[in-house]
Amino acid sequence: MTDKKPTPQPTTTAARIADFAVRLKQLDEAQATATEKQKAKGKNSAMARIMQLVDPGTGFTEIDKFVRSRGDSFGDSGKRPDRDAVIMGVGRIHGREVGIFSQDFSVFGGSLGEAAGAKIVKLQEYALKAGVPIIGILDSGGARIQEGVTALGKYGEIFRLNTQSSGVIPQFSIICGPAAGGAVYSPALTDFVVMVDKTSQMFVTGPDVIKAVTGEDVGMEELGGAETHSVRTGVSHYLASDEPDAFDYVRSVLAYLPQNNLAPHPLYASVVSETPTEADKELDSIIPDSANQPYDMLDVIARSVDEDSFLEVQPLFAPNIIIGFARVEGKPVGVIANQPKEMAGTLNIDASEKAARFVRFCDAFGLPIITLVDVPGFLPGTDQEWQGVIRRGAKLLYAYSEATVPLITVITRKAYGGAYIVMGSKHLGADINMAWPTAELAVMGGQGAVNILYRAEIKEAEDKGEDVAALRAKLASEYTESVASPFLAAERGEIDNVIYPHMTRIAIIRSMRALGTKRASMPAKKHGNIPL
Structure with missing residues (x-):
């Protein structure tokens, strides 16, 4: 659904119902196209990722599915794709509601524009008011260049709500592709970041810019890959082997957490023995x-x-x-x-x-x-x-x-x-x-204490040719027993x-x-x- 021209609005109830069915069909067709694009790259679609994350058979209530890109920005040729590069709504995990948004890389590279940003902000506001966890599935090239400061402004609103939600509702970020520039700071403000091996990248400045400015040659994986952030920087809390592993880990963590800071904790049946096993x-x-x-x-x-x-x-x-x-x-x-x-x-x-x-x-x-x-x-x-x-x-x-x-x-x-x-x-x-x-x-420890407390005695033993190691061990043992x-x-x-x-x-x-x-x-x- 792109490059649409205004069409006359239907006037009868039957016509309006039929028109609604057509619009839904067009949305489904657009989703099928997005799925094929991602499949060609060996990746899951935004909606498929959501369905892998939520409880099987419970469905997903999408919000703002009819929102479209503003389509009036520099260099976008008037294209106004449906959903504007993000799918968001409410699902269930372990039988409890969660807010979920999933970026769609098949639309403008998943970049964040005004409409997409507004959708994420709306979901954040809902999660905060309802007191439910929020999960973001990120796959984005960053801010939409065509929309300039408007896109950047939406990042600011997202960051502010990340901060306001901190300590109130659990916040998760699952990185299923690139997250570059301003896109990295929202995950950094959330409680848990999960990255997928050989698939996820996070960096403020990419390899090309680094080489142009500093002359340093660095690959994307080395700079900001999942292993780098899981082992060296600590940005990532879990290195997933693939996307299903990432979703399973988030589900596992949620099983320990309350819905919000005022909600009761999930309790599990447990038979414990008070006799040593x-x-x-x-x-x-x-x-x-x-x-x-x-x-x-x-x-x-x-x-x-x-x-x-x-x-x-x-x-x-x-x-x-x-x-x-x-x-x-x-x-x-x-x-x-x-x-x-x-x-x-x-x-x-x-x-x-x-x-x-x-x-x-x-x-x-x-x-x-x-x-x-x-x-x-x-x-x-x-x-x-x-x-x-x-x-x-x-x-x-x-x-x-x-x-x-x-x-x-x-x-x-x-x-x-x-x-x-x-x-x-x-x-x-x-x-x-x-x-x-x-x-x-x-x-x-005993050895360190002996070196300070008994320096003179040890020196004297050395001068006399006595067994200094045995003396150290004896003094350390005495120190441990009497002081520690x-x-x-x-x-x-x-x-x-x-x-x-x-x-x-x-x-x-x-x-x-x-x-x-x-x-x-x-x-x-x-x-x-x-x-x-």
Whole structure:
């Protein structure tokens, strides 16, 4: 339906019904053409993507299907395609309403013009008023050049509504093609970005412009491909193998989330045992005897929450910290944990920002946070210091300190220095803090402390030709037992309890019950000033 000329309006009821049928047929024909164009490129159509995302057999209520491009812009030859490069409306996922828009690359390369932008804004306004999640499926070359500042203005309205919706309704972006220029900032403002391997690209400035301005040669995938943003930049929260995988992941995340910040959480039937299981008992031997030997924190998480309920977020970015959703007695929770297998579980800039954003998301939507701690400290190095680890690491401090949801922390092994404080400590407001007998809570580890506290004794032993390694080991052991013991921390009230590792799941269940009616609030303010 392009290049239409005004036609006389029918005057009888029958004629109007017939005219409506013709218009619907023309829309269907236009959709069939769009499908063929995308199919020729090995891609799904905008509507096909929506139907893959929503519950099977529930349909999709399209809104603004008769909206057309304004058709009065420079260089567009008066073309006025139906739907103007975006399909939007309301569907159901897990039996709950969601707002969905899907950009149509077959129309003006999916570019955003005034009409398309107005449609997305209308959907955002609906989702915010109705209190339902919103999902954007992006496949666009950016702003429509022919429409100039009008198109840019619509981006501004979209960004504003992204911001107003933040913390009120869950927002998702699924990148199924290019997202260039201004198109990248709306996904950046949403809660979760999912990219498809070898298909998605996101960049502010494309390879051609970069080469023209800087002389740098870089390919599209290297610059802004799905792997780049999932591994290096952290823009993407999940690297999907294909579009169905992307849609499945979004559906999986939605299963843990409320419709909005005031809605109840989805609850799932769960039969849990308050008697330690064989899997629980495996935790009693998971910590190696050597403090420097790693173990997989994912194994601890799996045995601390409902069986097979953990869904990881951003698994490829900053793998030294784990974040994700799980369930405890069928109730959704957020999980944050150091990963000793990666960089010894140290905190660095990327890990701090990754965890801070997740803490704030969980707090915004009322999800209790379970923190599993094995952290030897912040990663040392000039690159970290010069890139701003002080300011950027403070984001995690800020996030935990302002959280008012139930906070449950379990220390499995190391909890050293400032990193111990940052990881959901009692001092930041955590409600229930527990430690395993293997935990070590101190300003630093035994070896580091010995080098400072017993420098003279070690020097004297070296001068006498004594076994310095044995002396170091003895002094480090004494330090750990006398200063870093979890029982000393419990004696002083720094932690609430010391538990057997095999009791972790049960202790978390009981802690969740105890905090089920928690009420907390922050001092009245317009907003805080997080160290961005």
